[in-house]
Amino acid sequence: MQPCDYTxxxxxxxxxxxxxxxxxxLQAHLAGCESxxxxxxxxxxxxxxxxxxxxxxxxxxxxxxxxxxIAQREARRQRVRGxxxxxxxxxxxxxxxxxxxxxxxxxxxxxxxxxLLLNVLLPVTRVVLxxxxxxxxxxxxxxxxxxxxxxxxxxxxxxxxxxxxxxLWMRVVSTRWGLAVRADE
Amino acid sequence: MDQERxxxxxxxxxxxxxxxxxxxxxxxPIYNLCYRMLGNATEAExxxxxxxxxxxxxxxxxxxxxxxxxWVLAVAxxxxxxxxxxxxxxxxxxxxxxxxxxxxxxxxxxxxxxLQNESSAEVQRWLKAxxxxxxxxxxxxxxxxxxxxxIAQATxxxxxxxxxxxxxxxxxxxxxxxxxxxxxxQSDCRVSAERTVLNHAAL
Numbered sequence: 001m002q003p004c005d006y007t008x009x010x011x012x013x014x015x016x017x018x019x020x021x022x023x024x025x026l027q028a029h030l031a032g033c034e035s036x037x038x039x040x041x042x043x044x045x046x047x048x049x050x051x052x053x054x055x056x057x058x059x060x061x062x063x064x065x066x067x068x069x070i071a072q073r074e075a076r077r078q079r080v081r082g083x084x085x086x087x088x089x090x091x092x093x094x095x096x097x098x099x100x101x102x103x104x105x106x107x108x109x110x111x112x113x114x115x116l117l118l119n120v121l122l123p124v125t126r127v128v129l130x131x132x133x134x135x136x137x138x139x140x141x142x143x144x145x146x147x148x149x150x151x152x153x154x155x156x157x158x159x160x161x162x163x164x165x166x167x168l169w170m171r172v173v174s175t176r177w178g179l180a181v182r183a184d185e
Numbered sequence: 186m187d188q189e190r191x192x193x194x195x196x197x198x199x200x201x202x203x204x205x206x207x208x209x210x211x212x213x214p215i216y217n218l219c220y221r222m223l224g225n226a227t228e229a230e231x232x233x234x235x236x237x238x239x240x241x242x243x244x245x246x247x248x249x250x251x252x253x254x255x256w257v258l259a260v261a262x263x264x265x266x267x268x269x270x271x272x273x274x275x276x277x278x279x280x281x282x283x284x285x286x287x288x289x290x291x292x293x294x295x296x297x298x299x300l301q302n303e304s305s306a307e308v309q310r311w312l313k314a315x316x317x318x319x320x321x322x323x324x325x326x327x328x329x330x331x332x333x334x335x336i337a338q339a340t341x342x343x344x345x346x347x348x349x350x351x352x353x354x355x356x357x358x359x360x361x362x363x364x365x366x367x368x369x370x371q372s373d374c375r376v377s378a379e380r381t382v383l384n385h386a387a388l
Contacts, residue, residue: 007352007355007356008348008349008352010355011348011351011352011355011356012348012352014355015326015333015351017333038363039356039359039363042358042359042360042362042363043355043356043358043359045359045362046311046355046358046359046361046362047327047355049304049307049308050308050323050327051327052304053304053305053308053327053328055213055217055328056216056217056220056226056229057213057216058212058213058216058229058230058233059230062208062212062216062230062233062234063205063208063209063212065234066205066208066233066234066237066238067201067204067205067208069234069235069237069238070201070204070237070238070241073238073242
Protein backbone atom coordinates (compact mmCIF):
# COMPACT_ATOMS: atom_id res chain seq x y z
CA MET A 1 0.00 0.00 0.00
CA GLN A 2 1.35 3.42 -0.92
CA PRO A 3 1.68 6.14 1.72
CA CYS A 4 -0.96 8.86 1.67
CA ASP A 5 -0.13 12.47 0.80
CA TYR A 6 1.08 13.21 4.32
CA THR A 7 4.77 12.88 3.52
CA UNK A 8 5.27 16.61 2.92
CA UNK A 9 3.71 17.33 6.30
CA UNK A 10 6.04 14.74 7.83
CA UNK A 11 9.01 16.57 6.36
CA UNK A 12 7.76 19.90 7.70
CA UNK A 13 7.12 18.30 11.07
CA UNK A 14 10.73 17.11 11.22
CA UNK A 15 11.77 20.75 10.80
CA UNK A 16 9.26 21.90 13.39
CA UNK A 17 7.36 23.95 10.82
CA UNK A 18 3.85 22.64 11.41
CA UNK A 19 1.31 24.54 13.46
CA UNK A 20 -0.17 22.79 16.48
CA UNK A 21 -3.35 21.88 14.66
CA UNK A 22 -1.45 20.59 11.61
CA UNK A 23 0.81 18.55 13.88
CA UNK A 24 -2.20 17.12 15.67
CA UNK A 25 -3.78 16.24 12.33
CA LEU A 26 -0.64 14.48 11.21
CA GLN A 27 -0.35 12.52 14.44
CA ALA A 28 -3.99 11.52 14.23
CA HIS A 29 -3.45 10.25 10.70
CA LEU A 30 -0.30 8.37 11.68
CA ALA A 31 -2.10 6.66 14.53
CA GLY A 32 -4.55 5.17 12.08
CA CYS A 33 -2.43 4.59 8.98
CA GLU A 34 0.10 1.79 9.17
CA SER A 35 1.77 2.63 5.86
CA UNK A 36 2.30 6.29 6.75
CA UNK A 37 3.51 5.37 10.21
CA UNK A 38 6.20 3.16 8.69
CA UNK A 39 7.19 5.98 6.35
CA UNK A 40 7.25 8.42 9.28
CA UNK A 41 9.39 6.07 11.37
CA UNK A 42 11.86 5.69 8.52
CA UNK A 43 11.99 9.45 8.02
CA UNK A 44 12.57 9.98 11.75
CA UNK A 45 15.26 7.33 11.75
CA UNK A 46 17.10 8.87 8.82
CA UNK A 47 16.73 12.35 10.26
CA UNK A 48 18.20 11.35 13.60
CA UNK A 49 20.99 9.41 11.87
CA UNK A 50 21.88 12.48 9.81
CA UNK A 51 21.80 14.72 12.85
CA UNK A 52 24.03 12.29 14.74
CA UNK A 53 26.61 12.27 11.96
CA UNK A 54 29.46 14.50 13.13
CA UNK A 55 30.89 17.32 11.09
CA UNK A 56 34.20 16.46 9.47
CA UNK A 57 37.28 18.65 9.70
CA UNK A 58 39.74 19.51 6.96
CA UNK A 59 43.49 19.11 7.27
CA UNK A 60 44.94 21.76 9.60
CA UNK A 61 47.03 23.28 6.83
CA UNK A 62 44.08 24.04 4.56
CA UNK A 63 44.50 27.80 5.02
CA UNK A 64 48.17 27.59 4.01
CA UNK A 65 47.29 25.55 0.96
CA UNK A 66 44.57 27.98 -0.04
CA UNK A 67 46.99 30.90 0.33
CA UNK A 68 49.58 29.07 -1.75
CA UNK A 69 47.02 28.27 -4.45
CA ILE A 70 45.87 31.87 -4.57
CA ALA A 71 49.49 33.06 -4.86
CA GLN A 72 50.02 30.57 -7.69
CA ARG A 73 46.84 31.70 -9.45
CA GLU A 74 47.76 35.36 -8.99
CA ALA A 75 51.22 34.71 -10.42
CA ARG A 76 49.68 32.98 -13.43
CA ARG A 77 47.26 35.86 -13.89
CA GLN A 78 50.14 38.32 -13.69
CA ARG A 79 52.04 36.34 -16.31
CA VAL A 80 49.05 36.34 -18.64
CA ARG A 81 48.50 40.06 -18.08
CA GLY A 82 52.21 40.69 -18.69
CA UNK A 83 52.13 38.69 -21.92
CA UNK A 84 49.03 40.52 -23.14
CA UNK A 85 50.62 43.87 -22.32
CA UNK A 86 53.83 42.86 -24.08
CA UNK A 87 51.97 41.69 -27.14
CA UNK A 88 49.69 44.71 -27.30
CA UNK A 89 52.69 46.99 -26.75
CA UNK A 90 54.59 45.29 -29.59
CA UNK A 91 51.56 45.51 -31.88
CA UNK A 92 51.12 49.16 -30.96
CA UNK A 93 54.76 49.86 -31.73
CA UNK A 94 54.53 48.09 -35.06
CA UNK A 95 51.37 49.96 -35.95
CA UNK A 96 52.95 53.28 -34.94
CA UNK A 97 56.06 52.49 -36.96
CA UNK A 98 53.91 51.55 -39.96
CA UNK A 99 51.85 54.70 -39.65
CA UNK A 100 54.99 56.82 -39.32
CA UNK A 101 56.42 55.17 -42.42
CA UNK A 102 53.27 55.89 -44.40
CA UNK A 103 53.29 59.54 -43.26
CA UNK A 104 56.97 59.90 -44.22
CA UNK A 105 56.27 58.21 -47.56
CA UNK A 106 53.39 60.55 -48.23
CA UNK A 107 55.46 63.58 -47.29
CA UNK A 108 58.26 62.51 -49.59
CA UNK A 109 55.91 61.48 -52.40
CA UNK A 110 56.07 63.82 -55.37
CA UNK A 111 53.51 62.53 -57.88
CA UNK A 112 49.81 63.08 -57.30
CA UNK A 113 47.83 60.90 -54.79
CA UNK A 114 46.09 58.71 -57.36
CA UNK A 115 49.48 57.39 -58.50
CA LEU A 116 50.03 56.15 -54.95
CA LEU A 117 46.62 54.51 -55.09
CA LEU A 118 47.35 52.81 -58.37
CA ASN A 119 50.91 51.80 -57.58
CA VAL A 120 50.54 50.58 -54.01
CA LEU A 121 46.96 49.90 -52.96
CA LEU A 122 45.74 48.15 -56.08
CA PRO A 123 48.56 45.56 -56.24
CA VAL A 124 48.11 44.83 -52.52
CA THR A 125 44.37 44.38 -52.96
CA ARG A 126 44.95 42.15 -55.98
CA VAL A 127 47.35 39.91 -54.04
CA VAL A 128 44.95 39.61 -51.10
CA LEU A 129 42.00 38.79 -53.33
CA UNK A 130 43.92 36.23 -55.37
CA UNK A 131 45.16 34.52 -52.19
CA UNK A 132 41.60 34.34 -50.87
CA UNK A 133 40.40 32.95 -54.20
CA UNK A 134 43.07 30.23 -54.15
CA UNK A 135 42.17 29.23 -50.59
CA UNK A 136 38.46 29.22 -51.41
CA UNK A 137 39.01 27.08 -54.48
CA UNK A 138 41.09 24.62 -52.51
CA UNK A 139 38.41 24.32 -49.83
CA UNK A 140 35.68 23.87 -52.44
CA UNK A 141 37.57 21.16 -54.29
CA UNK A 142 38.21 19.29 -51.01
CA UNK A 143 34.51 19.47 -50.13
CA UNK A 144 33.53 18.35 -53.62
CA UNK A 145 35.89 15.39 -53.47
CA UNK A 146 34.61 14.42 -50.04
CA UNK A 147 30.97 14.59 -51.10
CA UNK A 148 31.67 12.25 -54.03
CA UNK A 149 33.47 9.69 -51.88
CA UNK A 150 31.09 6.85 -50.80
CA UNK A 151 33.40 5.79 -47.97
CA UNK A 152 33.01 9.10 -46.12
CA UNK A 153 30.48 7.88 -43.52
CA UNK A 154 32.71 4.88 -42.91
CA UNK A 155 35.74 7.13 -42.51
CA UNK A 156 33.86 9.41 -40.13
CA UNK A 157 32.77 6.39 -38.08
CA UNK A 158 36.33 5.13 -38.04
CA UNK A 159 37.59 8.51 -36.86
CA UNK A 160 34.94 8.63 -34.11
CA UNK A 161 35.81 5.10 -32.95
CA UNK A 162 39.49 6.02 -32.97
CA UNK A 163 38.84 9.11 -30.85
CA UNK A 164 36.70 7.14 -28.40
CA UNK A 165 39.28 4.35 -28.12
CA UNK A 166 42.08 6.84 -27.57
CA UNK A 167 40.06 8.61 -24.90
CA LEU A 168 39.29 5.29 -23.21
CA TRP A 169 42.91 4.26 -23.30
CA MET A 170 43.98 7.59 -21.83
CA ARG A 171 41.42 7.15 -19.08
CA VAL A 172 42.64 3.62 -18.33
CA VAL A 173 46.25 4.72 -18.24
CA SER A 174 45.53 7.74 -16.07
CA THR A 175 43.36 5.90 -13.54
CA ARG A 176 45.18 2.57 -13.37
CA TRP A 177 48.72 3.88 -13.31
CA GLY A 178 48.16 6.91 -11.12
CA LEU A 179 48.50 9.54 -13.79
CA ALA A 180 45.10 10.98 -12.93
CA VAL A 181 44.39 14.37 -14.37
CA ARG A 182 41.80 16.35 -12.49
CA ALA A 183 38.63 16.95 -14.44
CA ASP A 184 38.52 20.62 -13.49
CA GLU A 185 42.07 21.44 -14.53
CA MET B 186 29.62 40.15 11.44
CA ASP B 187 31.32 43.55 11.44
CA GLN B 188 34.63 41.78 11.82
CA GLU B 189 33.82 39.72 8.73
CA ARG B 190 33.00 42.86 6.75
CA UNK B 191 36.24 44.40 7.89
CA UNK B 192 38.18 41.35 6.72
CA UNK B 193 36.36 41.44 3.38
CA UNK B 194 37.23 45.11 2.96
CA UNK B 195 40.86 44.46 3.90
CA UNK B 196 41.03 41.54 1.47
CA UNK B 197 39.68 43.74 -1.30
CA UNK B 198 42.48 46.17 -0.53
CA UNK B 199 44.94 43.32 -1.06
CA UNK B 200 45.49 42.16 2.52
CA UNK B 201 46.17 38.41 2.25
CA UNK B 202 46.23 37.87 6.00
CA UNK B 203 42.64 39.16 6.26
CA UNK B 204 41.59 36.58 3.70
CA UNK B 205 43.47 33.89 5.64
CA UNK B 206 41.28 34.80 8.63
CA UNK B 207 38.18 34.39 6.51
CA UNK B 208 39.42 30.99 5.37
CA UNK B 209 40.00 29.98 8.99
CA UNK B 210 36.48 31.07 9.82
CA UNK B 211 34.77 29.20 7.00
CA UNK B 212 37.03 26.25 6.33
CA UNK B 213 35.01 23.80 8.42
CA PRO B 214 31.56 24.50 6.92
CA ILE B 215 32.97 24.65 3.41
CA TYR B 216 34.95 21.45 3.77
CA ASN B 217 31.95 19.73 5.34
CA LEU B 218 29.71 20.77 2.48
CA CYS B 219 32.25 19.60 -0.09
CA TYR B 220 32.77 16.29 1.69
CA ARG B 221 29.04 15.56 1.95
CA MET B 222 28.49 16.52 -1.65
CA LEU B 223 31.48 14.77 -3.20
CA GLY B 224 31.81 11.87 -0.74
CA ASN B 225 35.56 11.77 -0.83
CA ALA B 226 38.04 13.44 1.52
CA THR B 227 40.72 14.14 -1.08
CA GLU B 228 38.28 15.60 -3.54
CA ALA B 229 36.57 17.57 -0.79
CA GLU B 230 39.92 19.08 0.22
CA UNK B 231 40.61 20.11 -3.36
CA UNK B 232 37.08 21.44 -3.82
CA UNK B 233 37.31 23.43 -0.59
CA UNK B 234 40.58 25.01 -1.75
CA UNK B 235 39.11 25.81 -5.15
CA UNK B 236 36.02 27.31 -3.53
CA UNK B 237 38.19 29.65 -1.47
CA UNK B 238 40.18 30.62 -4.55
CA UNK B 239 36.91 31.49 -6.31
CA UNK B 240 35.72 33.44 -3.30
CA UNK B 241 38.98 35.39 -3.33
CA UNK B 242 38.83 36.04 -7.07
CA UNK B 243 35.18 37.15 -7.02
CA UNK B 244 35.05 38.89 -3.67
CA UNK B 245 34.27 42.23 -5.32
CA UNK B 246 30.96 40.67 -6.46
CA UNK B 247 29.89 40.08 -2.85
CA UNK B 248 27.12 42.39 -1.66
CA UNK B 249 28.01 43.48 1.90
CA UNK B 250 24.30 43.95 2.66
CA UNK B 251 23.87 40.16 2.57
CA UNK B 252 25.20 37.53 4.94
CA UNK B 253 28.71 36.49 4.04
CA UNK B 254 28.08 32.92 5.20
CA UNK B 255 25.20 32.54 2.73
CA TRP B 256 27.29 33.88 -0.13
CA VAL B 257 30.24 31.67 0.75
CA LEU B 258 28.02 28.59 0.97
CA ALA B 259 26.40 29.54 -2.32
CA VAL B 260 29.81 29.65 -4.02
CA ALA B 261 30.71 26.27 -2.52
CA UNK B 262 27.34 24.76 -3.44
CA UNK B 263 27.56 25.87 -7.06
CA UNK B 264 31.11 24.66 -7.34
CA UNK B 265 30.24 21.21 -5.95
CA UNK B 266 27.20 20.88 -8.19
CA UNK B 267 29.29 21.89 -11.23
CA UNK B 268 31.96 19.43 -10.26
CA UNK B 269 29.48 16.60 -9.86
CA UNK B 270 27.92 17.43 -13.22
CA UNK B 271 31.33 17.42 -14.85
CA UNK B 272 32.04 14.11 -13.18
CA UNK B 273 28.81 12.73 -14.61
CA UNK B 274 29.68 14.10 -18.03
CA UNK B 275 32.88 12.08 -18.17
CA UNK B 276 30.72 9.36 -19.70
CA UNK B 277 33.69 7.45 -20.94
CA UNK B 278 34.91 6.78 -17.44
CA UNK B 279 35.49 3.09 -16.90
CA UNK B 280 35.55 3.40 -13.16
CA UNK B 281 32.82 3.97 -10.66
CA UNK B 282 32.82 7.16 -8.64
CA UNK B 283 35.72 7.31 -6.19
CA UNK B 284 35.34 5.03 -3.24
CA UNK B 285 34.41 6.54 0.07
CA UNK B 286 37.44 7.82 1.82
CA UNK B 287 36.45 9.04 5.26
CA UNK B 288 38.39 11.93 6.74
CA UNK B 289 40.13 11.66 10.09
CA UNK B 290 37.47 11.09 12.73
CA UNK B 291 37.56 12.91 16.04
CA UNK B 292 37.12 9.74 18.12
CA UNK B 293 39.61 8.00 20.34
CA UNK B 294 38.82 4.30 20.77
CA UNK B 295 39.49 1.96 17.85
CA UNK B 296 36.03 0.38 18.14
CA UNK B 297 34.52 3.86 18.07
CA UNK B 298 36.55 4.61 14.98
CA UNK B 299 35.22 1.47 13.29
CA LEU B 300 31.60 2.20 14.28
CA GLN B 301 31.90 5.83 13.32
CA ASN B 302 33.42 4.97 9.97
CA GLU B 303 30.70 2.41 9.26
CA SER B 304 27.98 4.88 10.15
CA SER B 305 29.64 7.66 8.14
CA ALA B 306 30.07 5.38 5.16
CA GLU B 307 26.41 4.45 5.35
CA VAL B 308 25.34 8.08 5.52
CA GLN B 309 27.56 8.85 2.54
CA ARG B 310 26.05 5.94 0.62
CA TRP B 311 22.57 7.32 1.23
CA LEU B 312 23.66 10.76 0.10
CA LYS B 313 25.36 9.38 -2.97
CA ALA B 314 22.13 7.69 -4.03
CA UNK B 315 20.31 11.04 -4.02
CA UNK B 316 20.16 13.36 -7.03
CA UNK B 317 22.67 16.22 -6.68
CA UNK B 318 20.06 18.92 -5.95
CA UNK B 319 18.50 16.81 -3.19
CA UNK B 320 21.90 15.97 -1.72
CA UNK B 321 22.67 19.67 -1.58
CA UNK B 322 19.53 20.66 0.32
CA UNK B 323 19.97 17.78 2.76
CA UNK B 324 23.59 18.79 3.38
CA UNK B 325 22.70 22.43 3.88
CA UNK B 326 19.82 21.53 6.19
CA UNK B 327 21.54 18.93 8.36
CA UNK B 328 25.19 19.96 8.46
CA UNK B 329 24.97 23.70 7.94
CA UNK B 330 21.73 23.99 9.89
CA UNK B 331 20.33 26.53 7.43
CA UNK B 332 16.70 27.59 7.35
CA UNK B 333 14.60 27.13 4.21
CA UNK B 334 15.13 30.78 3.30
CA UNK B 335 18.89 30.48 3.71
CA ILE B 336 18.99 27.27 1.67
CA ALA B 337 16.98 29.04 -1.02
CA GLN B 338 19.51 31.88 -1.01
CA ALA B 339 22.47 29.51 -1.18
CA THR B 340 21.04 27.37 -3.97
CA UNK B 341 19.29 30.09 -5.96
CA UNK B 342 15.97 28.24 -5.69
CA UNK B 343 12.67 29.43 -4.27
CA UNK B 344 11.64 28.50 -0.74
CA UNK B 345 8.82 26.31 -2.00
CA UNK B 346 11.28 24.47 -4.26
CA UNK B 347 13.56 23.92 -1.27
CA UNK B 348 10.65 22.62 0.77
CA UNK B 349 9.70 20.25 -2.02
CA UNK B 350 13.26 19.03 -2.58
CA UNK B 351 13.78 18.40 1.13
CA UNK B 352 10.54 16.48 1.30
CA UNK B 353 11.43 14.35 -1.72
CA UNK B 354 14.97 13.79 -0.50
CA UNK B 355 13.68 12.62 2.87
CA UNK B 356 11.20 10.30 1.19
CA UNK B 357 13.98 8.81 -0.94
CA UNK B 358 16.20 8.36 2.10
CA UNK B 359 13.33 6.74 3.99
CA UNK B 360 12.75 4.39 1.06
CA UNK B 361 16.41 3.41 1.15
CA UNK B 362 16.21 2.72 4.87
CA UNK B 363 13.01 0.72 4.51
CA UNK B 364 14.51 -1.24 1.63
CA UNK B 365 17.49 -2.10 3.79
CA UNK B 366 15.03 -3.32 6.42
CA UNK B 367 16.74 -1.58 9.29
CA UNK B 368 16.13 -3.57 12.45
CA UNK B 369 17.02 -0.55 14.56
CA UNK B 370 14.25 1.32 12.88
CA GLN B 371 11.73 -0.27 15.17
CA SER B 372 13.57 0.54 18.37
CA ASP B 373 14.78 3.98 17.33
CA CYS B 374 11.42 5.13 16.20
CA ARG B 375 9.47 3.50 18.98
CA VAL B 376 9.59 6.80 20.83
CA SER B 377 8.11 8.67 17.90
CA ALA B 378 5.56 5.95 17.25
CA GLU B 379 4.55 5.90 20.91
CA ARG B 380 4.33 9.67 20.84
CA THR B 381 2.05 9.38 17.86
CA VAL B 382 -0.27 6.93 19.58
CA LEU B 383 -0.22 8.90 22.83
CA ASN B 384 -0.90 12.14 21.04
CA HIS B 385 -3.80 10.52 19.28
CA ALA B 386 -5.12 9.16 22.56
CA ALA B 387 -4.81 12.60 24.12
CA LEU B 388 -6.79 14.14 21.27
